[in-house]
Structure formats: structure tokens, C-alpha cells
Amino acid sequence: MNFKQWEPIYEEILRDFGWSRTKDEEAARLLSNLLSGKAADPSILKEKLHGKDVLVCGNAPVLSDDLDKIDTNRYVIIAADGATSVLLRRGIIPDVIVTDLDGYIPDEIEANRRGAIMVVHAHGHNMDKLGIVKTLSNVIGTTQSAPLSNVHNFGGFSDGDRCVFLARASGARSIRLAGFYFEDENVGDIKKKKLRWARRLIAMIHQ
Numbered sequence: 102m103n104f105k106q107w108e109p110i111y112e113e114i115l116r117d118f119g120w121s122r123t124k125d126e127e128a129a130r131l132l133s134n135l136l137s138g139k140a141a142d143p144s145i146l147k148e149k150l151h152g153k154d155v156l157v158c159g160n161a162p163v164l165s166d167d168l169d170k171i172d173t174n175r176y177v178i179i180a181a182d183g184a185t186s187v188l189l190r191r192g193i194i195p196d197v198i199v200t201d202l203d204g205y206i207p208d209e210i211e212a213n214r215r216g217a218i219m220v221v222h223a224h225g226h227n228m229d230k231l232g233i234v235k236t237l238s239n240v241i242g243t244t245q246s247a248p249l250s251n252v253h254n255f256g257g258f259s260d261g262d263r264c265v266f267l268a269r270a271s272g273a274r275s276i277r278l279a280g281f282y283f284e285d286e287n288v289g290d291i292k293k294k295k296l297r298w299a300r301r302l303i304a305m306i307h308q
């Protein structure tokens with residue numbers, strides 16, 4: 102999905118949450134500057150994912166139970182933020198981590214040190230965290246707003262659905278989900294709303 106196709110959906114998300122596009126754009130510029138001279142080429146994602154069976158791990162409490170039923174060795178694995186910690190505890194290093202840096206950062210740094218590609222998302226509410234990219238290697242920046250140098254938009258909004266858009270944009274052969282439970286009642290109102298969007302966005306591109 103290119104930005105022209107994504108933009109009306111993005112505008113609807115901003116209206117739904119009452120958030121500012123200007124702040125997202127400011128965050129994207131900050132990330133673009135922080136990654137200047139150190140951003141990885143996004144072609145490394147295609148090299149990892151093109152033609153592959155991809156397992157996208159969301160961080161719903163069902164993730165561990167889901168993983169018990171899956172032969173993870175068959176898949177290239179993308180972790181949505183906090184799912185990284187669940188995978189590490191099982192001895193699995195995700196191939197790619199998609200994060201807005203509100204997961205457990207020491208685990209994400211450890212996974213990155215052990216080879217995980219980091220896809221770091223800038224938005225209007227995480228500008229204070231973006232400096233962490235300076236400590237990472239193999240980092241690719243993303244935004245939900247207009248793309249900039251070093252900062253891409255593969256489509257999607259929250260970490261989990263951005264994983265799916267990223268896998269699709271990188272030419273994955275198949276995409277399987279684990280650890281997604283959109284009807285979770287044990288989360289706060291904002292998270293419920295994010296999960297509703299995640300369900301809708303994933304349904305648009307994944308059957």
C-alpha cells in the first residue's frame with residue numbers, strides 16, 4: 102500500500118483518537134535526523150522476507166499457547182514489540198522486531214545484538230524514546246505519516262498490524278499470525294481501540 106492509498110485511513114485514525122498529524126511529522130523528522138548516517142537499507146527486509154513463510158507474533162496473552170502449537174523453525178519470525186520478550190524466554194531470536202519502543206527495551210537491545218533487524222516507529226507520543234536508536238544496529242525507521250529520508254511507511258498503525266503490512270510489502274509468501282486476540286477485555290480503552298483498528302487493518306490485507 103503506497104502513501105496515497107494509506108493517507109485517508111491514517112486521517113481517519115487521527116480523527117478517531119483525536120491525535121495531531123503535526124506531532125507525528127515532528128517525530129518522523131526527529132527519527133530521520135537520528136538515523137542519518139546509520140539507517141539500514143530497507144532492502145535487508147526483502148532479503149529476509151521475500152518468498153518466505155512469515156510468522157507474525159503479536160503480544161496477546163495467548164502468544165505462548167499459540168507458539169506451543171507451531172513449529173517455529175519453519176518460519177521467518179517478526180515480533181511486535183513486547184512479543185520479543187516472550188520469544189526470548191523460549192530461546193527464539195526474532196528475525197525482525199517492529200516497535201515503537203514501549204516494549205521491554207533491554208530484551209529488544211539483546212535481540213538486536215543477536216541479529217534481529219529493528220524497525221523503529223516514530224509517532225507523536227514517543228519522541229522522548231527515539232534516542233534509543235543510537236544504541237541499536239540494523240535499524241530501519243518508520244512513520245504512519247508521510248515518509249522521509251531514513252523513515253519509511255509500509256502501512257499500518259499499531260505494532261502488530263505494521264508487522265503484517267511490512268511482511269506483505271516485503272514479498273512474504275505467506276503470513277501466519279500468533280498472539281493476536283482482538284476482543285481482549287483485559288486492556289484499557291485506548292488499547293481496545295488500537296486492537297479494533299488492528300483487526301480492521303489486518304483484515305484489509307490478510308485473509
Ligand SMILES: Nc1ncnc2c1ncn2[C@@H]1O[C@H](COP(=O)(O)OP(=O)(O)OP(=O)(O)O)[C@@H](O)[C@H]1O
Binds near residue numbers: 260
Ligand atoms: N490482546 C492483545 N493485547 C496486546 N497486544 C495485542 C493483542 N492482540 C494483538 N496484539 C498485538 O500485539 C502488538 C504488540 O503488543 P504490545 O503489548 O507489545 O503492545 P504495545 O507495544 O503497547 O502496542 P502498541 O505500541 O501497538 O500500542 C500490538 O500492537 C497488537 O497489534
Ligand SMILES: Nc1nc2c(c(=O)[nH]1)N=C(CO)CN2
Binds near residue numbers: 226
Ligand atoms: N500518535 C500516536 N501514534 C501511535 C501511537 C500513539 O500512542 N500515539 N501508538 C501506536 C501503537 O503502536 C501507533 N501510533
Ligand SMILES: [Mg+2]
Binds near residue numbers: 201202203260
Ligand atoms: Mg509498542
